[in-house]
Amino acid sequence: MRAYRRLCSFLDAVYTAGGVLAALFLIAILLLIVLQMVARWTGQVFSGAPDYAGYCMASASFLAFAHALNRGAHIRVSILLNALGRGRYWLEIWCFTAGALASSYLAWYAIRATRWSYKFHDISQGQDATPLWIPQLGMSIGATLLALCFWDNVVRLIVLKQHAIRVDAVAMH
Numbered sequence: 001m002r003a004y005r006r007l008c009s010f011l012d013a014v015y016t017a018g019g020v021l022a023a024l025f026l027i028a029i030l031l032l033i034v035l036q037m038v039a040r041w042t043g044q045v046f047s048g049a050p051d052y053a054g055y056c057m058a059s060a061s062f063l064a065f066a067h068a069l070n071r072g073a074h075i076r077v078s079i080l081l082n083a084l085g086r087g088r089y090w091l092e093i094w095c096f097t098a099g100a101l102a103s104s105y106l107a108w109y110a111i112r113a114t115r116w117s118y119k120f121h122d123i124s125q126g127q128d129a130t131p132l133w134i135p136q137l138g139m140s141i142g143a144t145l146l147a148l149c150f151w152d153n154v155v156r157l158i159v160l161k162q163h164a165i166r167v168d169a170v171a172m173h
Helices: 002-041 049-070 078-119 133-160
Strands: none
Touching (some): 002 049, 002 133, 078 133
């Protein structure tokens, strides 16, 4: 049991690392916007900045999903869960399993799309001509982290009888 709890702590750290990476991508968006503004003010052209900002936004969104799930930031039907009492445990297992299956499907297709983009040397349509597998990598990693987080919560519910979602006190009012 001690080894399992260490594994859970490690996985929580991985989800937090995804959240930190997402925050760094948000900072990159800010920097891209500021650089584009400075370029316009100085009469320069920063081609591709909107495309790069879009890539950063997609990566930030997907990399933050697992961290947000364990922080209680995703929508849950807490009213129904709280009303069920003893049946809550089984409904949570069902919900986490459904989420795990759906996110695994998403992760599988995201990885598949990234592999195909790499294999066929697919590039973006914009002036930047970025190989698409590079921005798709953030989506693939984030989707995989989300699937891992859902499966982790399913196993935690079965083994420890509790999930890893921590809800802030503010959200409970």
